[in-house]
Structures are given as structure tokens and as C-alpha cells.
Amino acid sequence: MTLLGLFLFVLAFAAIDYATLPPPLPDYARTRAAWHPSEAWLYDRHGRLIDSARVDFAARRLGWTPLDTVSPVARETIVAAEDRRFFDHGGVDTLAMIGALRDRIMGRRHRGASTVSMQVAGFLAPDLAAPGARGLRDKLRQMRAGWAIERTWSKDQILEAYLNLAGFRGEAQGIGAAALGLFGKTPDALSRDDAILLAALLPEPQAASGIVARRACALSHDTDCTRFAGQAASMLGPARSLALDPGLAPHLGQRLLTKAGDRITTTLDAGVQRAAIVALRRQLQGLGGARARDGAVVVVDNASGDVLAYVGGIGGASTAASVDGANSYRQAGSTLKPFLYAQAIEKGYLTPASILDDSPVQLDTASGLYVPQNYDHAFKGPVSARNALAGSLNVPAVRTLLLVGVEPFRDRLWDIGYRGLVEDGQYYGFSLALGSAEVTLLEQADAYRALANHGLWTPLRLTKDDPRPAPRRITSAQAAWLVSDMIADPDARTQTFGPDSALRLPFWAAVKTGTSKAMRDNWCIGFSDRFTVAVWVGNLEGDPMRAVSGTSGAAPVWRDLMMALHADRPGRAPARPNGIEQRRIAFGSGLERPRTEYFLAGTGQAQIAAAPPRSRRPRIVNPVSGSVYAIDPDIPIDRQRLAIGVSGEVTAHRLMLDRRDLGAADGKPLVLAAPGRHLLRLTDVAGRVVDQVMFTVR
Numbered sequence: 001m002t003l004l005g006l007f008l009f010v011l012a013f014a015a016i017d018y019a020t021l022p023p024p025l026p027d028y029a030r031t032r033a034a035w036h037p038s039e040a041w042l043y044d045r046h047g048r049l050i051d052s053a054r055v056d057f058a059a060r061r062l063g064w065t066p067l068d069t070v071s072p073v074a075r076e077t078i079v080a081a082e083d084r085r086f087f088d089h090g091g092v093d094t095l096a097m098i099g100a101l102r103d104r105i106m107g108r109r110h111r112g113a114s115t116v117s118m119q120v121a122g123f124l125a126p127d128l129a130a131p132g133a134r135g136l137r138d139k140l141r142q143m144r145a146g147w148a149i150e151r152t153w154s155k156d157q158i159l160e161a162y163l164n165l166a167g168f169r170g171e172a173q174g175i176g177a178a179a180l181g182l183f184g185k186t187p188d189a190l191s192r193d194d195a196i197l198l199a200a201l202l203p204e205p206q207a208a209s210g211i212v213a214r215r216a217c218a219l220s221h222d223t224d225c226t227r228f229a230g231q232a233a234s235m236l237g238p239a240r241s242l243a244l245d246p247g248l249a250p251h252l253g254q255r256l257l258t259k260a261g262d263r264i265t266t267t268l269d270a271g272v273q274r275a276a277i278v279a280l281r282r283q284l285q286g287l288g289g290a291r292a293r294d295g296a297v298v299v300v301d302n303a304s305g306d307v308l309a310y311v312g313g314i315g316g317a318s319t320a321a322s323v324d325g326a327n328s329y330r331q332a333g334s335t336l337k338p339f340l341y342a343q344a345i346e347k348g349y350l351t352p353a354s355i356l357d358d359s360p361v362q363l364d365t366a367s368g369l370y371v372p373q374n375y376d377h378a379f380k381g382p383v384s385a386r387n388a389l390a391g392s393l394n395v396p397a398v399r400t401l402l403l404v405g406v407e408p409f410r411d412r413l414w415d416i417g418y419r420g421l422v423e424d425g426q427y428y429g430f431s432l433a434l435g436s437a438e439v440t441l442l443e444q445a446d447a448y449r450a451l452a453n454h455g456l457w458t459p460l461r462l463t464k465d466d467p468r469p470a471p472r473r474i475t476s477a478q479a480a481w482l483v484s485d486m487i488a489d490p491d492a493r494t495q496t497f498g499p500d501s502a503l504r505l506p507f508w509a510a511v512k513t514g515t516s517k518a519m520r521d522n523w524c525i526g527f528s529d530r531f532t533v534a535v536w537v538g539n540l541e542g543d544p545m546r547a548v549s550g551t552s553g554a555a556p557v558w559r560d561l562m563m564a565l566h567a568d569r570p571g572r573a574p575a576r577p578n579g580i581e582q583r584r585i586a587f588g589s590g591l592e593r594p595r596t597e598y599f600l601a602g603t604g605q606a607q608i609a610a611a612p613p614r615s616r617r618p619r620i621v622n623p624v625s626g627s628v629y630a631i632d633p634d635i636p637i638d639r640q641r642l643a644i645g646v647s648g649e650v651t652a653h654r655l656m657l658d659r660r661d662l663g664a665a666d667g668k669p670l671v672l673a674a675p676g677r678h679l680l681r682l683t684d685v686a687g688r689v690v691d692q693v694m695f696t697v698r
Contacts, residue, residue, distance in 0.1 A: 022145035023125045028157040031124065035064045035164065040257035042249060044270040045306070045464070050248040053257040062176035063261070067160040070175060070187040075159065077195035081219050082162075082202060083116040087155055091117040091146035114142065116162045117153075121145030123165035163187075168198060169205050169236070180245075182235045193227070196220050197235055209233045248273045251312025251324040256463065265464045267306035272299055272565070276309040279560040281316065283537070283553075289317025292522070292548050294540045296325030297557060298445040299565070300532040302452045305468075306461050307442075308531075309561075313540070320540035327442055329420045330521045330536065332435035333514030334392045335444060336413065338451065338483045339475070340400055340433055341389050343412050345600065346479035349403040352386040352486055353585055353597045353608050356396035372398045372434060380495070382610050384592055389483070390492035392513065394434050401433035413437065415474050416447045416457060435514055444525050445534035451510070452527040454577060455480035477577040478600055484510045484574065485598060487526075502555035505562055507570030513555060519544040522553035526562070528571030533561045616648035618665070618690050620682050625693035631675065641670040644680070652685040673697045 026034070038056035043049055054060070067075070079086050085093050093115050114122075121142065122128045128142050149158060168178035175198070179187045183194050190198070193216075200215035201207065207215075209232040216232065217225030249268060256264050276297040284295050293316070299309035312324035344350040358380040361372065372394045374380075380393065388396035401409060407425035409432060414421050420438040421428070428436055442460060450457040456471035486492065488510035490503070497503060503511050503526075511526025520542060525534040535554040538545060545553065562571075581604045586594045588609030599605070622645030623629075631640055644655055646665050653665040657680050662669045665682055674697065681692040 022121065022128060022141045022148060025121060025124050025145060025148055028153050028161065031161055032064055035061075037061045037063050037261050039063075040253075040260060040262035041264070042253045042257060043263065043265045044268045044273070045266065046270070047265065048270045050246055050266070050268060050270050050273060051250055051253040051257075052245045053250075053253045055257060055260040055262075059173045060171040060177050060181070061173045062180065065160075065164055065174060065176040065187050067156050067163070070163060071190045071195070073192045074175070074187065074190040074195035074198070075163075077192060077219070078163070078199045078202070079116070079159065081196075081199035082119075086116050086159070089115060091115060091148075091150035092143045115146055117149045117158050118142045118146035120158055120161050120165065121149050123161070166202060167205050168201050193220075193231060197228070197231060200232075209236045212236065246270070248277065249310055249312075251326065252310045252462070254322075255324065255327065266310075267301075267304075267308065267461050267463060267466075268310060269308045272308040273311070275564045276311045276561060277314060279557045279564075280311055280535070281314045282560075283557045284314065284316055287537075287548065287553070290546060292537050292539060292545045292553060293317045293319060294323075294325055295535070295537040295554070295557065296328075296441050297536075297561070298326050298441050298534045299561060300445045300449050300460060300534075302449055302527060302530055302532055304461065305446070305449065305458050307445075310462070318540065323540045325441065325536060325538075325540060327440050328540065329438040329440055330538065331516035332437055332439045332444075333516040333521060333523055334394070334397075334435055335439075335512055335514035335523045335525055336435045336437070337389055337392065337397050337433065338487055338512055339412060339416060339447065340397060340404060340409055341385060341486070342451070342455075342475045342479040342483040343404050343409060344385075344400050345482055346476050347404070348600070348603065350385050350400065351597075351599050351603050351605070352384065352482055353599070353605060354385045355382050355591070355608060355610055356385055356388050356393075356399055357381070358383045358388065358393050358395050361395055361398065372430070382591055384587075384608070386486045386489065386597070387492045387495065387592065389486050390489050391496035392493075393496070397433040398430050401430055406430065406432055409433075412474070415472075416450060417459070418443050418447065435516065441534050441536045444523065444536075445532050448510075448512075448525045448527055448534065449532040450474055451480045451484050452529070452532055452574075453480075454574070476579075478579045481574060481577050481580060482598055482600075484527075487512050488573070497551055501551045502559045503551060505559065505571070507566060508573040509562055509571050511555075511558065513551065515549065515553075519546075519548065522548055524554035524558040526558060528562065528566060529574055530571065531562070531565050533558050533565070535561075618646065618648040618650045618653055618682060618684075620680060620691050620693050621645045621647050623680070623693060623695045625695070627693075627695040628698065629673075629695065630698045638672065641672050644669050644671060646682060650682070653690070654683050656681045656683060 038054055038059055038061045039052050040055050041049060042051040083093065125145065128145055164174040167173050169182060172178050172181045175187050178198060179185050179190055196216045196219050197212065199219055200212045213228040213232040216228040248270060276299060280295045280297050284292065294313055296313060297309055297311040298307060300307055310326055312326045313321055315321045341350065360379065374394045379395065383393065383396060406429060410421055410425040410428060418437065418439050446460050454477040455473055455475040457474045458469055458471050488508060493503065509526050509528045511524065514523040521536060521538040522545065523536055535557045537548065537553040579601045581599050581601050583597055583599060583604040583606055585597045585606055585608055588607065622643060629642065650665040655662040655665050655669060657671055657673065658678055662671060677694065677696050679692060679694055681689050684690050
């Protein structure tokens with residue numbers, strides 16, 4: 001060979017070598033380190049999987065599956081189908097190559113000759129296996145890549161990478177995702193038939209079930225293959241439920257699982273979570289979707305603040321199943337009343353035995369008259385604070401707010417953790433006593449837990465890594481104990497809820513219900529010495545419920561959970577703190593039955609009676625200043641007289657309308673006022689004005 005010929009040969013060899021050079025390939029360690037699952041996982045406090053979430057939507061991948069966690073029969077079956085001489089060749093199966101070339105020359109159908117090593121190289125460098133890459137140069141590059149892999153990787157590492165990188169069906173990448181998604185199993189539980197079906201998918205992952213069944217039959221070498229048709233249809237049927245993912249806390253998972261590969265251990269207890277789901281599902285099914293579609297439950301350990309159950313919803317008839325009902329702001333209803341009464345008791349304005357007037361009242365506000373009504377649109381007259389709170393009476397609560405003040409009460413609610421109250425007290429007005437503010441179920445659970453913990457508040461914990469800050473006092477231990485005792489008193493709530501409602505348990509528990517405006521939300525929050533359970537029932541889209549009350553909506557769920565949580569030991573009444581005195585009291589005029597009552601030390605009374613009229617300041621109670629009245633043209637004018645109401649000792653007092661003397665104040669006059677603005681004054685015997693109001697007639 002001449003020198004020129006040798007040069008041309010070397011040049012041609014170098015050109016071929018360069019043209020068929022495969023791209024650089026990572027080693028096993030870098031390949032495994034670069035693997036990122038598409039999922040994130042949620043575990044309960046005992047390490048049990050309770051939910052998972054898809055975070056990366058590029059491909060469906062679980063965690064990297066080590067080779068020794070794949071069943072031996074699955075490894076052997078897949079290797080036999082894809083590369084039966086895998087453990088004998090050095091990256092390229094020469095015999096398979098010759099066979100494939102022979103079949104192509106003879107025009108026969110031939111099987112591919114790519115080895116597992118060559119396929120792994122293709123997974124790591126996708127341009128090696130790009131669509132249409134079937135020419136001689138492409139095949140040589142794949143072969144060289146296979147040899148390169150074999151030089152630096154062990155056989156077990158190559159097989160492990162193949163089982164993790166191969167696409168089996170749709171977006172499911174790797175044997176972990178395939179086993180779970182197609183069979184509801186982990187890879188170590190795959191049977192021979194499972195492995196055969198997976199191997200049958202590999203040449204064409206999107207093949208129809210009939211084609212997969214025929215391939216599986218050929219791979220099995222069995223004489224009877226009838227079973228594969230049904231198995232393939234089941235495997236590739238409508239979206240299979242991931243049996244190993246319990247799906248117990250999807251809303252919490254959506255909240256906490258934000259990064260692919262996250263494995264978060266929560267404070268939840270899978271057993272308590274299941275009990276909460278069952279109780280809520282049973283109640284919503286009983287109510288029916290036409291009455292209430294949604295609900296949420298939170299269960300908290302009082303001592304630690306750990307959330308043991310977090311149910312944001314259960315689907316069912318819901319039209320907003322993805323919305324987290326446990327962390328959505330909803331109108332609080334009467335559930336804020338215990339904190340109002342606690343503040344009034346703490347400041348010495350009330351005792352549990354104080355008499356409050358449950359009678360019609362009109363309050364002048366910047367937006368007009370505020371006229372609170374009770375749930376049943378009836379009034380009880382004079383009633384003790386204990387019965388008013390336990391029976392959830394609205395007018396006494398508003399009168400209590402007048403004592404405490406709207407702004408101080410708003411600030412107290414903020415301190416307890418109600419972070420939805422972003423406006424000042426004037427924005428909410430007197431309706432704040434009846435729960436016009438928006439709160440979440442989590443906030444409710446933590447606020448009531450503070451009452452259970454003698455007025456000490458800390459934030460709830462959802463994960464094991466959440467901090468444990470020092471408790472912060474939000475009300476006195478004495479006021480917290482007194483209010484807890486009031487809402488735990490089944491006799492005090494009998495007049496409103498009856499003697500045997502869902503709120504009555506066979507052991508000590510404090511509880512409060514609430515219903516928001518237009519029946520959009522129904523709450524039941526209560527606690528024992530160990531647990532706080534908060535339940536919300538309603539419609540997440542905001543439409544009103546139908547025929548659902550405080551004790552027929554959320555309360556049955558609360559009761560079921562309380563009974564389950566205390567199956568081992570009944571709830572116990574909390575110890576009475578220092579600074580509380582006990583008295584036997586009687587009520588004048590038979591207002592309420594005699595009973596044992598509790599007071600802040602130094603405020604106890606043995607006899608409770610309504611103040612006589614002479615002890616009250618004379619004043620005009622109707623009309624309320626700022627009232628606007630309209631004359632109805634269809635009603636005779638003499639039937640549209642205005643009743644003047646006064647209170648207190650008004651003997652020898654007179655009423656003056658503008659410049660006209662209406663006579664004695666205690667005569668309850670009816671007046672006919674012409675259109676326009678009017679000044680009504682109450683004067684004493686000396687002619688001095690002791691009260692006056694302005695009103696308008698149109």
C-alpha cells in the first residue's frame with residue numbers, strides 16, 4: 001500500500017470514527033443523582049403514607065427504584081424479552097445483530113437487536129434514539145454507546161437504570177410508576193403475569209389491549225393464554241386508582257406538597273383522619289346534595305397543638321371539590337360569642353349569673369338602624385348570661401358587645417388568631433357579636449383550643465418540623481374556665497336546643513354551634529380535656545343550605561368524632577383555677593331555677609334580681625335616634641301612628657314632640673307625625689331635657 005493510500009485509509013477511519021462517535025454519557029452515580037420524581041408524598045405522624053400529589057407534569061415518575069426492590073421474576077422476564085443474552089455480551093449482542101441482518105436480507109419480520117445497554121444509552125442521550133435514527137451511522141453510534149456504558153457500569157447498574165428510565169405506558173416512566181399505576185402494586189409484588197404484560201408493553205407502550213395480550217401470550221410460551229385478554233384490558237382500562245395511595249388528605253397535600261420529591265411527615269394520625277372522613281361522608285350523604293354539599297373537619301390535640309385530622313372536603317355531591325373547606329374563609333355566625341362573653345367576664349362587666357335583656361332593640365349605626373333578631377325570631381325576656389350564651393341568643397350578645405366595645409372585641413379576636421379580621425371595629429359594627437366576620441375552620445379550632453388550655457394560645461402544628469413557640473395568654477384562666485363551663489352546660493342550652501340534642505355527650509365537653517347569614521355556613525366547634533373538634537358544613541359555592549340547623553348540620557359529625565376519640569376514656573371536666581368562687585344562687589321573680597353558680601373571686605352573689613325601674617336612667621327607647629319612617633298611601637292615615645316607648649322611672653316626666661306636649665311619659669302615647677324631621681324630648685318635673693331623639697317621616 002502506498003503512503004498516499006495509507007493516509008487516505010487513516011483519514012477515512014478517522015472520519016468514520018468521528019461520525020459515529022456517541023455523545024458523552026453520565027456515569028451511574030450522576031444518572032441516579034439527576035433523577036427527580038414527579039410526585040411528592042405526605043405521611044402521618046407514625047410514618048404511614050396518607051397522600052401524594054403530582055408536582056412535575058413533564059413525566060410521571062416515582063422515586064428511583066433500586067434493583068433489589070423489583071421482584072426477581074419481573075427482572076428475569078423483562079430481561080428475557082428485551083435482551084436474553086444481556087449478562088453475556090459487552091454491550092452489543094453480535095448474534096442478535098447477525099440474525100436481524102439475515103432477516104432483513106431475506107425479507108422476513110425481524111426483532112430489534114438493541115440491547116438493554118444500548119437502550120439505556122438512548123435514554124441518557126435522546127438523540128441516539130431520535131425518531132428516524134435507523135441508518136447505519138445511527139446504529140453504529142448506538143453500538144459504541146452500548147460499549148461505553150458497559151466499560152464503566154456494572155450489569156446490575158445498567159439493568160436498574162433501564163427499569164427506571166424505560167417508558168411503559170402513557171406518561172408513566174419507570175417500573176415504580178408502571179407497577180403502581182397499572183397494577184396498584186409496588187415493584188417487589190409484581191407477579192410473573194404482571195411482568196409479562198409489562199414486557200409486552202415495552203416495544204409499543206401505547207398499543208391496544210388486544211395487541212398487548214397477543215404479545216404477552218407469545219412471551220409466556222403458555223399453551224393457554226385466555227387470561228391475558230382480560231388482564232390487559234383491566235391494566236389498560238380507565239384510570240386505575242392508585243391503590244397504594246390512600247388519598248386521605250388531598251387538600252392538605254395540595255397545601256404542603258409543592259416540590260417534586262418532597263416527603264413530608266405531618267402531625268396527622270391516619271386513624272383519626274379516616275374516622276373524620278367517615279363521619280363527614282355519612283352526614284353529607286344523609287343530608288343529601290340538595291340540602292348541603294360540602295363539609296370540613298379539623299381535629300386538634302389540645303396539649304401539643306398537633307392537627308390530628310384535616311379534612312378539607314370529601315367530594316361526593318360537591319360542585320367545588322378542589323376547594324379546601326378547612327382553610328377557606330367563611331362567615332363565623334355565633335361561634336365568636338364565647339370570646340365576647342369571656343372578655344366581658346374578664347373585665348368584670350358580667351358574671352355567668354348576670355341578667356341580660358333578650359327583648360327587641362334598635363341600634364343607630366352609620367348605615368342605618370341595626371335590629372338584631374334571634375335565630376327563632378322570638379325573645380326570651382330577662383335571661384342569665386349563662387343561658388344566653390349556651391342558648392346562643394343574639395340580642396343579649398349584642399348588648400354584651402355594647403359593654404365591651406366593638407374595637408376591643410375586634411382586637412381580642414385578632415389576638416386569638418382570627419386573621420381574616422383585617423378591618424377596624426367600625427367596619428364590622430355591632431353585627432360582630434353575631435359573627436359577621438370571616439374565619440377559617442383551622443382558626444376556629446385553635447381559638448377554641450385556647451379556651452381548653454385556660455386562655456393560652458399557640459399556633460397549630462401541621463408538620464413535625466413546625467416550631468413550638470411559647471404560649472401566649474389571650475384571656476385570663478378564670479374567664480376561660482367560666483366560659484368553658486357555660487358552653488358545657490347541657491341544662492343551660494335546653495331552652496334553645498332541647499334536652500337531647502347532638503351536643504349532649506355522656507361525658508364533659510364544651511361546644512358551640514353557629515349559623516351564618518342566609519344559612520350559608522353551619523359550624524360546630526367544641527373541646528374536651530384532650531381534643532378540640534371543629535366541623536363546618538355548607539356549600540363552598542356560597543349558596544344557602546336548605547333545612548339545615550345548628551344541631552342537624554355540623555353537630556352530628558362533631559358528636560361522632562368526640563365519641564370515637566374518647567372510646568378509651570371519657571372526657572373530664574377541667575380543674576377549677578384559683579380565683580373562682582362557688583355560690584348557691586336564687587333568682588327573683590322565679591326568673592330561672594336556683595342553682596350552683598361560679599364567679600370571679602369577689603363578685604359572687606346569692607340573690608339575682610332584675611333592677612327596679614326606679615334604678616334605671618329615664619330614656620326614650622322607641623323610636624331610635626336616626627330612624628326613618630315612610631307613610632304608606634294604601635293604609636288609612638289614622639292607622640299609622642307611632643308608639644312612643646320609654647324606660648326607667650319616668651313618673652312626672654313628659655314627652656314633647658317638636659313644640660307639642662304629648663302628655664305624661666308613662667302614658668305610652670301613640671302619635672301621628674307629619675312628613676319631615678322631628679325632635680322628640682323627654683323632660684323631668686323641672687322641665688329639664690333628660691333624653692332626646694331625632695327621627696324622620698317621609
